[in-house]
Amino acid sequence: MSSTTTHSSFRNSTSRSRRLSIPSLETVAAWLLAVIWIFPLLYAFWAAFHPSEFMVRFELFAPLTLDNFVNAWSQAPFGRYYLNTFALVTGVVLAQFVVCTLAAFAFARFPIPGKNLLFMLVLIQLFVFPEVLIVENYRIASELGLINTITGIGLPYVASAFGIFLLRQTFKTIPRELEDAARIEGCSWLEILWKVYVPLAKPTYLAYGLVSISHHWNNFLWPLVVTNSVSSRPLTVGLGVFSAPETGVNWATVSAATLLSIAPLLIAFLLFQRQFVQSFLRAGIR
Amino acid sequence: MALTAHHKMQMYGALLLLPAAVLLAAFAYLPTITTVINSLFLPGFRGAPPEFVGLENYRFLFDDAKFWKVARNNLIYALGTIPTSIALALGMALFVNGKLPGRGLVRMAYFTPTILPMIAAANIWMFFYAPQIGLFNKLLGALGFSGVNWLGDPSVALGSVIVMSVWKEAGFFMIFYLAALQGIPPELKEASDLEGTSRWSFFWRVTFPLLMPTTLFVLINALINAVRVVDHLFILTKGGPNNATNLLLYYVYENAFSFFDRTTAATITVVILLVLAVVATLKFTILDRRTHYQ
Numbered sequence: 157m158s159s160t161t162t163h164s165s166f167r168n169s170t171s172r173s174r175r176l177s178i179p180s181l182e183t184v185a186a187w188l189l190a191v192i193w194i195f196p197l198l199y200a201f202w203a204a205f206h207p208s209e210f211m212v213r214f215e216l217f218a219p220l221t222l223d224n225f226v227n228a229w230s231q232a233p234f235g236r237y238y239l240n241t242f243a244l245v246t247g248v249v250l251a252q253f254v255v256c257t258l259a260a261f262a263f264a265r266f267p268i269p270g271k272n273l274l275f276m277l278v279l280i281q282l283f284v285f286p287e288v289l290i291v292e293n294y295r296i297a298s299e300l301g302l303i304n305t306i307t308g309i310g311l312p313y314v315a316s317a318f319g320i321f322l323l324r325q326t327f328k329t330i331p332r333e334l335e336d337a338a339r340i341e342g343c344s345w346l347e348i349l350w351k352v353y354v355p356l357a358k359p360t361y362l363a364y365g366l367v368s369i370s371h372h373w374n375n376f377l378w379p380l381v382v383t384n385s386v387s388s389r390p391l392t393v394g395l396g397v398f399s400a401p402e403t404g405v406n407w408a409t410v411s412a413a414t415l416l417s418i419a420p421l422l423i424a425f426l427l428f429q430r431q432f433v434q435s436f437l438r439a440g441i442r
Numbered sequence: 443m444a445l446t447a448h449h450k451m452q453m454y455g456a457l458l459l460l461p462a463a464v465l466l467a468a469f470a471y472l473p474t475i476t477t478v479i480n481s482l483f484l485p486g487f488r489g490a491p492p493e494f495v496g497l498e499n500y501r502f503l504f505d506d507a508k509f510w511k512v513a514r515n516n517l518i519y520a521l522g523t524i525p526t527s528i529a530l531a532l533g534m535a536l537f538v539n540g541k542l543p544g545r546g547l548v549r550m551a552y553f554t555p556t557i558l559p560m561i562a563a564a565n566i567w568m569f570f571y572a573p574q575i576g577l578f579n580k581l582l583g584a585l586g587f588s589g590v591n592w593l594g595d596p597s598v599a600l601g602s603v604i605v606m607s608v609w610k611e612a613g614f615f616m617i618f619y620l621a622a623l624q625g626i627p628p629e630l631k632e633a634s635d636l637e638g639t640s641r642w643s644f645f646w647r648v649t650f651p652l653l654m655p656t657t658l659f660v661l662i663n664a665l666i667n668a669v670r671v672v673d674h675l676f677i678l679t680k681g682g683p684n685n686a687t688n689l690l691l692y693y694v695y696e697n698a699f700s701f702f703d704r705t706t707a708a709t710i711t712v713v714i715l716l717v718l719a720v721v722a723t724l725k726f727t728i729l730d731r732r733t734h735y736q
Contacts, residue, residue: 179543186537187544189530190551196609197554199577200566211575259462266455267448278462281470283722287670288691288714291698291707292473292480315465345454374559376673377691381699392559396676399565407569414565418558425557429550432557436614437621 200411208408224412228398231409233386234416237394240306244379244390245372248310249365252319256364259315260323261349265335275324281317287377297382304388309379313372319364322439326360327353363435370432373421391417474715480708499709509710512688515600519689520668522604523611528660530612532653535619536645549620553613560610560673567606568677593679596686603678603687610674611667615660622656623649662725669717690714 203211204225210218228234262268263275286293293312294303302308330353338348354361376392383389389397395417399410425432481499483492503509538549555563570577571592579589592602626649634644672692675681681688681696688696690710698707 182537182540183542186534186540186542186548189534189537190548193609193613194551194554196563196566196570197558199569203569211569255461255465258458262455262458266458267451268455268459269452274459277471278466280722281466283666283718284470284474284715285670286469288711288718289470289473289477290695291704291711292476293469294698295476296468296473311465312469315462315469317466320462370557374557374561376559376561376676377695380676381695392561392673395559395565396561399568399677407575410565411569414562418562421557422554425554426550429553433553433617436556437617 200414203408203411204415206408208406211407224406224408225416227406227409228413228416231405232394232398232413234391234394234413236386237389237391237417240388240394241373241390241392244306244310245369247306248313248372249368251310251314252316252368253361253365255314256316256319256323257349257354259320260327261353263320263324264327278317278320281315282321286312290378290381293378294381303382304384306388308382309388309390310372312378316368318439319368322360322364323357326357330356360438362431363438366432366435367439370421477708477711477715480705481712483705485705499705503706503709503713508685509693511685512690512693513713515685515687516668516689518600519604519607520665522601523607523668524661524664526604527608527612527615527664528657530608531615531660532619532657534612534616535623538616539620539623549616552616555610555612556614558610560671561677563606563610564674564677567602567609567674571602571678593687594683596683599679599683599687603674606674606678607671611664615664618656618660619653622653626652658728662721665721665724666718669714669721690717 202214205220205222206218207221207223259278263271263278268274297303297308297311300308302311334352334356335348338352343351374392375390376396379390380393380396383393386394395413398413399405482494482496484495484499486492534552538545538552542548558566568576573579573589573591573594576589576592578592582589590598593599630648631644634648639647669691672689672695675687675689675692679687681692691714694707694710694714697703697710
């Protein structure tokens, strides 16, 4: 017992005083809050898998159905939306990796004049994001001919201050000796970056990648502004257009559509909970 | 020789920065500057050049009751969401940090809303709030109460939007508190147990002060979200009824893309940028003094 308690008592130290009552008031409160918190999502599942007359009639043996999903899929081009979101998320994350890696490497290792000032300038983007500047970004995107393209949705996010910041932090912790060893073997700068820095920063890439995937899977305002047809709309915008109350779509169908658009991310989250939570933490503590 | 090598390094570094610099210039710095410029001009009609009007657009904006209503909404929205979600997040973290039966499930329940898109969350809450068939009114009806027009009544609508935002946000802040709680040395608790300190005073005298950097960090994030996230309005209320739930960024969107009034949109955007500048100053002065960079 004693050898394992060091770690578990570290996490459970607060519980020591309430072992007496079972279940304690605190346990009940925690569970009650958990039920309230998950209820909306469970309700969406209920509504999506039952005929619409059971929306507010909770009967244990209400008939299950997949009709709502079939309806949603046939009433709006969700297949295309999936494809668009998938292309968007992949493209953005890959482009962010490349652009942010190069910039972070420069900030971490190169003697650029006025580097600190430049870095502060980069950090401004942590506060001035593309969605705040929708009006001007829309103008710039249209001048570049990027309206209604997936590139147009993603490009403003590619030079991410957040990514540059995270990778720079990581690169700075990598000992110079490793770099020197690679240089003696005749590696060029890009080879050093690729063979020394990038492999050692894998956990950062994973964390940043997961955060970025979730962000762009869920992003709405800028994609809404910059797209105007099915050919480039991502899932969120497609769902928004489909389920706008004034369209009068049946609610059971809307909940099926909602579940359709959150399913991949939700499943990924349930499978890799720990990685997701740790990524958000890692990315958040800056 | 050494000098040229140094210069070469400088050149190389600049080249590495170039892609990020070009993109940041195109989608962050340039648009910021042109937004400020646009807020100082009136567009010329029929190809006439824009006319410089100084701060006239701001005076016009500040004379507009609708703008103040929206700004006030946003303030209420921030005051309604931020303390509530921070308190809930802290409570959740304390729950989940303890020895709770089914801790993993509870933690998952708290965190799951975080990974949903705001649009999906709004859709789900629409089922609750809708006047006739919504779940809340059905339940109220079953209990013999008359229904509330959750999103249609100007005095209730903003509150309904706030409740949904708190639900969406609290679990995200929880994980930061949880990480911080696990970093508090257990000896502190043991020592206070020996002295017979109550849990209540232990929390306020030890835990809460130790969590201060986390609270500040979460506060900054919550402030940014209160300005930045308006997605749910597109589904729930469209800023209505009669602008009762309109927020600044949504108002920018309306001005630019519904009323085609780019000048007003630019002027409001500058106001938002100023608010964000205050938040940024807060972060770089107060928060960064307390955080350690490894």
